Amino acid sequence: GESVGLHLPTLSVQEGDNSIINCAYSNSASDYFIWYKQESGKGPQFIIDIRSNMDKRQGQRVTVLLNKTVKHLSLQIAATQPGDSAVYFCAEHLTGTASKLTFGTGTRLQVTL
Amino acid sequence: NAGVTQTPKFRVLKTGQSMTLLCAQDMNHEYMYWYRQDPGMGLRLIHYSVGEGTTAKGEVPDGYNVSRLKKQNFLLGLESAAPSQTSVYFCASSYFLWAALANYGYTFGSGTRLTVV
Numbered sequence: 001g002e003s004v005g006l007h008l009p010t011l012s013v014q015e016g017d018n019s020i021i022n023c024a025y026s027n028s029a030s031d032y033f034i035w036y037k038q039e040s041g042k043g044p045q046f047i048i049d050i051r052s053n054m055d056k057r058q059g060q061r062v063t064v065l066l067n068k069t070v071k072h073l074s075l076q077i078a079a080t081q082p083g084d085s086a087v088y089f090c091a092e093h094l095t096g097t098a099s100k101l102t103f104g105t106g107t108r109l110q111v112t113l
Numbered sequence: 114n115a116g117v118t119q120t121p122k123f124r125v126l127k128t129g130q131s132m133t134l135l136c137a138q139d140m141n142h143e144y145m146y147w148y149r150q151d152p153g154m155g156l157r158l159i160h161y162s163v164g165e166g167t168t169a170k171g172e173v174p175d176g177y178n179v180s181r182l183k184k185q186n187f188l189l190g191l192e193s194a195a196p197s198q199t200s201v202y203f204c205a206s207s208y209f210l211w212a213a214l215a216n217y218g219y220t221f222g223s224g225t226r227l228t229v230v
Contacts, residue, residue, distance in 0.1 A: 008153065034213050043117075043203055043221035044156075049214050089155065093213055101211045101219075103155035 008087060010108040019077040021107045023090035028071060030092040035064060035075045038087045038106070047075070047088075077109075085111045115139050119204050119222035126194040126229045134189040134225050136204030140218060144207045145187040146171075147179060149200040150224075156203065162187055163210060194229045201226050 013019045025033065032051045036044035050057045050064045050073070057064050063076040077084055089106035093099075117138045126132055136145065143164050148156040158171030162181040176198060178190045187206075191198060204222040213219035 032214060034219075041223070043205075043223045045221075046213070046215060046219070091213060093211060099211050101213055105153055105155045 008106050008108045010110060012110045012112060013080050014112050015080060015082060017080055019075075019080045019084070019109055021075045021077075021088045021109065023073050023075075023104050023107075025071050025073065025090065025092040025104070026102065027092060027094055028068070029094060029096075031095045032093045033064070033066065033073055034091045034093070035062075035073075036089055036091065036103075037084075038089070040086070044089070080109075080111050082111050082113065085109055117204055117206055117220050117222035119202075119225050121225060122223070123226050124228070126191075126227065128195060128229060130194050131190070131192050132194065132227075133191075134202055134204075134227075136187045136189070136206075136222060137185055138187075138204075138206040138220070139185060140206060140220065141184070142206035142208055142218070142220075143184070144210050145181065146205045146207075147177070147187065147189045148203045148205065149173065150203060151200050159189065159202075191227075194227075196229045199227060199229045 034049045035047040037047050038044045048059045048062050048064050050066050061078045066073045087106045087108050090104045093101050120135045146161040147159040150156050157173050159177050160171050160179040162168045165184045168179045180188045202225045207219040208217050
């Protein structure tokens, strides 16, 4: 989930298990959302996006679920691998005259062998 | 490889010193951005550019200046560094303003870790 302090929340999962990372967004008018993966010492990498008119979108080993009622989205990673260890964060895009992209604080995923 | 390149990757500055961070992209993107990333906080926008010769302030612009003299380059300057500017800085670029969907190519560089002592 979102961090409110200096330290990122950490999710520790065993290799092969499924991971679920959560994100709360702030603006009900946001028109799409993106999940990023950030490995240590690297820049954020796009994983998957979902438009606000969708509830679910699947990619390769990843699924994003969107619950607009509670302004929540989640990223599910199937059969988690050591290479999935990273910080994951969501971003929301607001369209219109006040268009902007806002990033969440992130969750650290640790994959144990 | 196509992408966003940031230089330098690491830098230590003394309080009051100045420096310039360089961002270069080879994707012919019109829009470029500078962010800072601090522990426990999301990426925060410092300045952005909507085209060659134009810049605009973001969420946290104080203490920074930027220039976009060439379309492919976006420079971030610190005129008098302060310890509060210790952070990791990321540059990004995109085809359309704020457009981060997969086919719009919102691409980040690998970052510059700056420490001000």
